[in-house]
Amino acid sequence: EVQLVESGGGLVQPGGSLRLSCAASGFTFSSYAMSWVRQAPGKGLEWVSAISGSGGSTYYADSVKGRFTISRDNSKNTLYLQMNSLRAEDTAVYYCAKSHDDLQLVDAFDIWGQGTMVTVSS
Amino acid sequence: DIQMTQSPSSLSASVGDRVTITCQASQDISNYLNWYQQKPGKAPKLLIYDASNLETGVPSRFSGSGSGTDFTFTISSLQPEDIATYYCQQYDNLPITFGGGTKVEIK
Numbered sequence: 001e002v003q004l005v006e007s008g009g010g011l012v013q014p015g016g017s018l019r020l021s022c023a024a025s026g027f028t029f030s031s032y033a034m035s036w037v038r039q040a041p042g043k044g045l046e047w048v049s050a051i052s053g054s055g056g057s058t059y060y061a062d063s064v065k066g067r068f069t070i071s072r073d074n075s076k077n078t079l080y081l082q083m084n085s086l087r088a089e090d091t092a093v094y095y096c097a098k099s100h101d102d103l104q105l106v107d108a109f110d111i112w113g114q115g116t117m118v119t120v121s122s
Numbered sequence: 123d124i125q126m127t128q129s130p131s132s133l134s135a136s137v138g139d140r141v142t143i144t145c146q147a148s149q150d151i152s153n154y155l156n157w158y159q160q161k162p163g164k165a166p167k168l169l170i171y172d173a174s175n176l177e178t179g180v181p182s183r184f185s186g187s188g189s190g191t192d193f194t195f196t197i198s199s200l201q202p203e204d205i206a207t208y209y210c211q212q213y214d215n216l217p218i219t220f221g222g223g224t225k226v227e228i229k
Contacts, residue, residue: 045160095165106218107172109156109211
């Protein structure tokens with residue numbers, strides 16, 4: 001079964017750091033680009049970051065550029081999101097998502113994790 | 123950034139009704155447009171990719187059309203299990219952007 005399982009969310013103070021993980025199974029992880037997408041409480045979906053299958057190319061939304069770092073360990077089938085200098089507006093459910101096509105950096109997201117909640121508050 | 127304008131933001135329809143949602147891009151995105159369904163407390167689910175292709179396992183009552191800047195998502199016969207919020211998403215240019223969502227309810 002193709003599956004993504006996120007972990008690492010929680011409560012953090014403004015200015016703090018958190019690292020999210022996304023464990024993948026059921027597909028050739030290294031062949032697919034991966035993304036993080038977030039959803040603030042009661043709001044819509046916001047793309048955060050993407051990484052190529054090899055990990056050699058990374059892309060960020062302007063709202064997180066310079067504060068968040070996406071990475072992957074293909075030997076462990078795991079995607080990461082290092083989040084630094086967190087702000088209240090980063091409070092959201094964070095989803096990892098798999099690209100639909102193994103030839104594309106970004107396209108449709110055909111597999112999503114269950115999401116992990118990040119709350120930034122003092 | 124490409125803005126995706128989805129309408130309506132919510133709708134109420136009866137079981138069996140035909141439901142149509144539109145998504146307009148702020149610039150030409152060819153057919154780089156996807157549609158998702160999200161039920162409360164759950165992750166989004168891909169329904170339509172590349173504007174009109176039905177994802178494997180998705181019921182045929184769901185369909186999509188359009189290209190360029192104007193796109194349409196249709197549920198041919200609304201079912202109780204279709205109660206959800208639907209989002210369009212473009213991937214022609216980074217950043218990837220989503221529409222604001224359409225909440226579908228049963229009348």
